[in-house]
Every structure is written in structure tokens, then in C-alpha cells.
Amino acid sequence: AQSVAQPEDQVNVAEGNPLTVKCTYSVSGNPYLFWYVQYPNRGLQFLLKYITGDNLVKGSYGFEAEFNKSQTSFHLKKPSALVSDSALYFCAVRSLPGGYQKVTFGTGTKLQVIP
């Protein structure tokens, strides 16, 4: 079984400050980790992924995430938050092989960037 935990329902950060949205995962085998963002009344937009290689991955809109195998974490970060970053962020995990291709999502973290 695979699961994702996002311990914070909401994160508030001042514009210009660094932001972190936390995610931990549980999966048997190698994890394939993703972050998605959802703006109000919109679909899920892919931000970034970790498959293998460097533990720090860079994605869209200046976001990055750090994979930490020992802590089973994949926290989303951005050095300087923008008001337009305010949205719902979902961490997700997929486990291969086995033919199971589903992605399991966390419960989501609402990011509020305060002007």
C-alpha cells in the first residue's frame, strides 16, 4: 500500500518570504513523488517530480522539492513566495512496478501568501 501525509491543512507565509509545504510518504519499493497545484475551480497542474537522481528537484514557477529517503519526506519549497502562489497543493506518490500506475494523493495543504 502507498500513502502520503500532508500534516498541515494550511500554511500562511508573507510575500517575499521562503515557503515550505511538508509531505511524507509511505511506499514499498522505490517512490515516485509528485507535487501538484490546484487553483480555485480548476484542475490539477503538475509542478515537479522526483524519480531518481539528485535529491533536490526543480519545477515550475520557481518551486523546488527535496527528497529525503531517511525521513521519507518530499517537502515543497520556494525561496520567495508570491501572492499568486496562493492555492491548494497536493503531494502524491506512485509505486512501480507491478503494473499499478495509480497515484495516491495527500489531503492537500492550502497555501496562503499574505501581501
Place this chain on the structure above:
Amino acid sequence: EPEVTQTPSHQVTQMGQEVILRCVPISNHLYFYWYRQILGQKVEFLVSFYNNEISEKSEIFDDQFSVERPDGSNFTLKIRSTKLEDSAMYFCASSDGGATEAFFGQGTRLTVV
């Protein structure tokens, strides 16, 4: 840029009626999925589809639900005899398999009254 498209964007139906939600996945993708999200909450997996058959389904995906790829381009989710608790945003997604990300459509908001 290729994208997953879903129709309709909003569907209102009476309880007990059947609905069909439609999706056009990205053309060279092999894996297709349906997820649902209730009131901006957790995104829940419903079903995955590969090689013209269901590869995995969740406990939510009971006999009320079915999926089909009728013509090689569309991917549909049918809900028979809808219930009030079926009201949700339904997302279609596709991927080319392997370790790549799934691409999601904009969703269909289903309201059962």
C-alpha cells in the same frame, strides 16, 4: 501543448439518473484514470485503465460505476443510478506509463439533486 479535455464542465442530474462523463486523454498516452474530489478536499483514486481493461480500482468504484474507451480516443466514466453522495468534481488523467507524471483534465463538476 497537449492536454486532457473533459466534457461537460458541469453536469446537474437528478438522483437515480445515469450520467456519462467524457474525457479525451493525450493521444499517445497508454494509461487512463478517473479520480474524484469532494468539495475541494482529498483527491481520491477511482480506477485505472490500460490495454482496454481495468488495471486497478478502488473500493469506491463499485457496480454503480463503469469505464469504457469506445473509439480509441474517448474515455468515459458512467455512473448508473446516481446518488446524492456522488456529487463531486471528477477528474480524468492520462500518462504514458513508466515513472512519468499523470496529466489531469480540468474536471467535471457533477451535482446530483
